[in-house]
Amino acid sequence: MSNRIGLTVHLKSEIGALHQLTGVIARHGGDITLVEFIDRQPPIERTYLEVELPGEAQVLQDDLVQLPVVLSLEEVKTLQQIYGKRIIIMGRGAGGSGRHWRDLGG
Numbered sequence: 641m642s643n644r645i646g647l648t649v650h651l652k653s654e655i656g657a658l659h660q661l662t663g664v665i666a667r668h669g670g671d672i673t674l675v676e677f678i679d680r681q682p683p684i685e686r687t688y689l690e691v692e693l694p695g696e697a698q699v700l701q702d703d704l705v706q707l708p709v710v711l712s713l714e715e716v717k718t719l720q721q722i723y724g725k726r727i728i729i730m731g732r733g734a735g736g737s738g739r740h741w742r743d744l745g746g
């Protein structure tokens with residue numbers, strides 16, 4: 641059985657930080673289903689990830705906080721847990737219509 645988790649990670653803003661983070665997730669067999677760069681203000685970046693894991697989330701979290709680029713990490717609710725199966729994203733991006741559906745599965 642897989643386990644989907646949401647993580648908010650505060651990273652040092654340096655080249656290769658995301659690579660280090662995703663490498664640990666891959667070694668744990670994690671499938672990254674969503675990445676959102678919440679705040680990219682050097683020297684610290686805040687990133688939200690949703691990860692589908694085959695095992696325990698705590699083992700992954702323990703390894704992630706050992707990385708020198710990870711300043712803090714918090715497990716949070718996934719978007720599906722917060723909003724349900726579908727959400728509507730409002731706003732006009734570059735050339736966007738202003739309304740988008742997002743199917744969160746489940």
